[in-house]
Amino acid sequence: DSGVTQTPKHLITATGQRVTLRCSPRSGDLSVYWYQQSLDQGLQFLIQYYNGEERAKGNILERFSAQQFPDLHSELNLSSLELGDSALYFCASSVGVGPSGNTIYFGEGSWLTVV
């Protein structure tokens, strides 16, 4: 158990809908990262927050947004969902501002299926 908690574990929704994925980082970790993993793309970095502030942005679509709250939990919002958004979404956390030299710990992921 990495200590990173993600909910829901599985989610099935229709195209055009909006979903919210939730992540609680490990106790004491200030950085939260979101990754998307699909079969053909591998793990793709989406976005990182550190202590409530956006720190780094990757290949995150405009239809997606995230935030980190004062209690350090984070939410990833996916809207106007398309079939291609079906993937496993991981949250990860680390103590420091970035992964440079820090171990990052992954949650078990949220499986999103768009039908």
Added chain:
Amino acid sequence: SQKIEQNSEALNIQEGKTATLTCNYTNYSPAYLQWYRQDPGRGPVFLLLIRENEKEKRKERLKVTFDTTLKQSLFHITASQPADSATYLCALEGGGSQGNLIFGKGTKLSVKP
């Protein structure tokens, strides 16, 4: 931007042998490189980190090397066991902004008894 290539999509070996996985990167040399293990449907689990000034790092049956001239890291599992079967991911900082840890697509290792 930085790119990572893990040469083999799949590697099959016999129990007891040494598995060697390769990770190549393009462009600049990162300050560090990490290896993760991922089991099907699970989150990646951190295994080892090696810094640019370290040639080799060991942890139990695992060994990682880092050659900044070749822009390559090798990941070895000695005395492999069926329980080592998993996908192994190489990761390093993507550059441009802190926090952007990018991953290779992984090598799926199968250890046959």
